[in-house]
Amino acid sequence: MLRTRNPVHALTAADRDDALEVCARNLPANVFVAARLLEGVLTTQPGTVLGHRVDGRLQSLCWSSANLVPVEADEADIAFFADRVRRWRRHCASILGPADQVAELWRHLAPAWGPARAVRADQPLMSAMDLPSSLGVDLDPRVRPATTDEVDLVMPAAAHMFEGEIGYPPYSGSGAAYRTALLALIDRGHTFVVVEDGAVIFKADVGSVALGCAQLQGVWLAPHLRGQGLAVPLMASVVEQVMATRAKWVTLYVNDFNTSARATYTKVGFEDVGSFSTVLL
Template sequence: MCATNPAMNAFVAARLVEGGPAAVASTFGVRNGTRLRAICWVAANVVPVEADDAALDAFASRLRRHRRRCSSIFGDADQVLPLWDRLSRHWGTPRSLRRDQPVLAVSSPPLASGRTMDPRVRPARPDEVDLVLPASAHMFTEEIGYPPYLGSDREYRRLVASLIDRGHTYVIVEHGKVVFKADIGSLASGVAQIQGVWVAPSRRGQGIATPAMNAVVQQILDRHASMVTLYVNGFNEAARRTYAAAGFRQMGTFATVIL
């Protein structure tokens, strides 16, 4: 089901690959006879996949009781927005509703295309969790509007460490501090979806983002996937210019409801 559009469905595909058979328990499905025709990932995030109006009706009916378990609904805007229309009167006012998030993709290696790469970009090391964690938390807070943890950072540290241990966090370190970071958030079906792109405030506007992203793309294409994707808020013109300069082109639109 996810492989019908691997670039758009990388998040759910990766959760299923990582979780194995147990992950099916987090998935609703709608069948047409014996054929599965739509699914919806339901955990901390709700993500519909290949859902038409009838499937969205079915998912909404089941989801009305899951409000307190979910932090967001996201995915293909053509599915997320009508799903939210069905749920909004039951789930209340969201923290944020982001209707226009271009999904961008690149599959051409920067090295072959002559795009400039920053040679300092590298995978973070397992002993650098304490270095990466503040950058990750800063990025999350800027993007979502609230911090990723209150009180103990143990669970968030575990998530950061897991990405690093898998070689999925890329950094530039200057004078003992992370000044650029990007993560592979989802990896499945030959697609790597980047998340958590961040440049330290002190280094913004100095031209490091594009060559750093080129280096990340090259290393991902060399080691992990044949396509690199990400999604960005439509209003974030600076980020969109950076990604365009790094060879990314729009191939769809996401929407996110932050709860």
């Protein structure tokens, strides 16, 4: 039997505008990939973004690096993407994105890639477009962008957040590469902190910015300060500053079982606009 040629291809710099148009169809869900496109990944990391064209029109994408992120993909697209990446298991740590697309992609890949370490099937995707101050939410004046000389203060907080979320440390042995990644976020003004007595007690990062939309990640409050009513003004201050300096549309996604975080984000002005899933490998 002849095998049908897979129509998926690696995108090049010439495809950038078409790829951004695909991302813009649902920007809160696709801002991660849109940001990487604007950062020039099609030139600096060729082969990282796969695309499927139908009758000349770019229909869908799949970010294919340390994680897989489907973008605007229907069942047929996902079958093609899965066939293309099936042999890449050892390069991939997770699959994440819109819940329906992730579930379908995992259905195709699970027989070869499973079992997963964990499947977070319902992670509400939340969006805010109003300044928290305009909603009457108090802002914590201590929140500010971290400075590059504070990277070694940020690192323990970031590592604690990562391990609590993912279930294993972000690095083993030397933390040099992890430190470099944190420093890059700080250098771009994308890490917000509160520092007290020489320690970071709160942090949040802007993981992606594209087309007027920003996505927050890495939100962490020191355990001994939780449950004291601090989270709402802290997050409100981050969102206020991001809206004033980065993008007027702010998004994030959160585990459905993290009811306290969801309540905090709702009080800050976020609303549910979709559902993400993450498959941890």
